[in-house]
Each structure stands twice: as C-alpha cells, then as structure tokens.
Amino acid sequence: MRIVITCYCLVVFILPSANVNAFHDDIYQPRVPLELLEELQDMDNPYPASPERIELGKEIFFGKGLCVTCHGKGVKLPGHSPRDFTDKKWQEIRTDGEMMWVLRNGSPGTGMPVRVGKGINEEEGWSVIHYIRTFVNAE
Numbered sequence: 001m002r003i004v005i006t007c008y009c010l011v012v013f014i015l016p017s018a019n020v021n022a023f024h025d026d027i028y029q030p031r032v033p034l035e036l037l038e039e040l041q042d043m044d045n046p047y048p049a050s051p052e053r054i055e056l057g058k059e060i061f062f063g064k065g066l067c068v069t070c071h072g073k074g075v076k077l078p079g080h081s082p083r084d085f086t087d088k089k090w091q092e093i094r095t096d097g098e099m100m101w102v103l104r105n106g107s108p109g110t111g112m113p114v115r116v117g118k119g120i121n122e123e124e125g126w127s128v129i130h131y132i133r134t135f136v137n138a139e
Contacts, residue, residue, distance in 0.1 A: 027081075028090060031107040032098050043097025047123065049130045056124070057131030065120050065128055070111065082112070085135040099129050 061067040070082040103125040116125040
C-alpha cells in the first residue's frame, strides 16, 4: 500500500511541477544562457544575405534540416509551441547569434534538438537563419 501512495504522490505532485518548469512561460524569453546573451547578441551572420543563400536556407529548412517538422505553418505540439518565425516582435528581439546558439545546442526545456553538427553544418545553419528572417515579410 505504501508503494501505491508513493507512486500516487509522485504522479500527482512532483511530475506535473517538473514538467511545467521545463517550459518557458514567455515566448519572447531568450533561450540562451544569460551569461552568453550579450556576446551572442553581438554576433553577426558571417555570410551575407543573398537570394542564393536564402534559397539554400529554404532547401535545408524543408529538407535535411527537418525544421519544417516543428516550425511549419500551424504546427501545434504538446507542452511548448515551437517558435513562430512570422512573429514580428520575436524577429526584432532575437538575434542571429542567439538562433545559431540554439541550432548548435538545442533549446533547453523544449523539444528543439541540436541541429548544427547533427544533420546540418554551420554554414547551412547560417543559411537557414537567413531564410527564417524572410518569414516576417511573408505574411
């Protein structure tokens, strides 16, 4: 009986609070460690935007980068919604350096996995970021 009560307490009290804390309450909250935020906000995309680079980013977004799986239009996932790249406010406050950090490290507390180094290389990641930057003007 003690095991049943312990399991009940675990399921009812501990697991839900752990799950809630794993997700970010504010969709505009940075996903990078705060101690790196300033450095990453100063980081520029080393590749100039061009139609060819944006097209490469689009191919990766819809192809081997698997980005569209979660960041496609209207995709809803349980727990924490993926970033809405058409959100003008989000686009204005998040920098290319922050996005690259997430591509390299994933996004703690979300389902966003590491992409750069696992599926795409760094140059391809920067190209995807150029493509993502076109979303705000697409609406």
